[in-house]
Amino acid sequence: MDGLSVDGNHIVIAGGGMVGLSLALLLHEELPGEPIITVVEGRALPAPGGAPSDYHPSFDARSTALSYSTATLYRELGLWTPLLPGLAPINQIHVSRRGRFGSSLLSSEEQGWDALGWVVENPCLGRTLLAAAHECPRITLRCPDRVTDATPAGPGVRVQLTDEELDADLLVIADGADSSLRSKLGFLTQRKSYGQSALIANLAFEKDHGGCAYERFTATGPLALLPLPPSDQAAHRMALVWTLEPAEAAAMEIADDNAFSRALIDAFGYRLGRVERVGDRHSYPLALTEAVEQVRRGCVVLGNAAHALHPVAGQGFNLALRDAAALSQTLVKAVPEGTAVGDTHLLAGYSRDRQRDQAQTIAASDGLPRLFMVNDPLLSLGRDLALSGMDMFPLLRYEFVQQAAGMAALEERHG
């Protein structure tokens, strides 16, 4: 492969995180016979069957809420059964605001669904994706290695790795929010800092969560607690994502377990009883990063490199997976017609098709925390009424849940 073309199409994916690996599996499944797919990952990935604590930047101590659209795609890829033991279904979502009267309960029963979403710990998702990739004969994993540059070459791209070059028909840039490749190639990007950090930790509570996820809006920002499956050490586990001022997040990251638990109970209340165990804590600075230009001849920007969102609504990965599915479908139509997979018009069409879902999801994840942090009394009344109103009007709740589940966008793909 070095510096030469392979028979058929060759797709190089820069970044073997959650999005890069998922795209590789989608392409392998949906384009039988070809292409050859090379995933280049900068950090050593956990060995197949490695210890659950083998963290990696994409598969670290975080947990991810998988939407209905993601579940549908992973079912199609045959990943759902291996994922099942590590999944906790979300049967209810309780939305509230600290110190205010409004609250709302969304339930899967009301939607007629088996769950509103599922929560998985990132290392578990990573192990499942990696194990599946190792089984695919046309996927090659090159790690640790880095894509350092790319230049147009004929109808495709010459991809520069640390010590050698590859010829690709398409380069997918999926190297994360701080994508060095996106900058190197001069893709126009805009970034807005929220001036906040997300503190994450896995916790065990005294009481069972009963499949309920909590979204609580506090003075500093949203606090989410997502249900996790029981482990050998603890039964009632939950994943915390707590938006705080950066200094407060840094203090909470190193606070002793008692001080941390007291502060958490002060913000969240005693719904789940005492905090019995506190896992590793990490914090992430929050920003909205968007690649204004996401395609070029022979190149597509995907995942956090294309859009990194506020984690409030748990949408970043789910949106990226819908992008990946749409890209795969675009190539499924193009390859039999003999259209080059890096064709400018083809990729521009993909980008146009994704604009609406991306714009709606980004607007929702950007607007929600701001709405709940404004201290205008009229706005406060409005959002409290909106929360209690959601409890009164099933249709409004249905719309909210459909948007969060990403179903409309996925139906467009199938329709």
Ligand SMILES: Cc1cc2nc3c(=O)[nH]c(=O)nc-3n(C[C@H](O)[C@H](O)[C@H](O)COP(=O)(O)OP(=O)(O)OC[C@H]3O[C@@H](n4cnc5c(N)ncnc54)[C@H](O)[C@@H]3O)c2cc1C
């Ligand atoms: C606190 C928090 C909670 C979240 N919760 C949710 C949630 O519940 N639901 C949801 O949908 N989303 C959630 N998200 C968003 C989700 O984590 C991201 O959408 C997802 O991680 C993006 O994956 P990625 O593969 O695009 O990028 P990354 O995970 O950043 O992976 C990029 C990969 O590229 C590699 N790399 C970097 N440079 C190079 C290079 N030059 N060459 C080769 N490889 C390279 C890196 O090593 C890394 O493995 C959350 C985010 C945060 C911060």
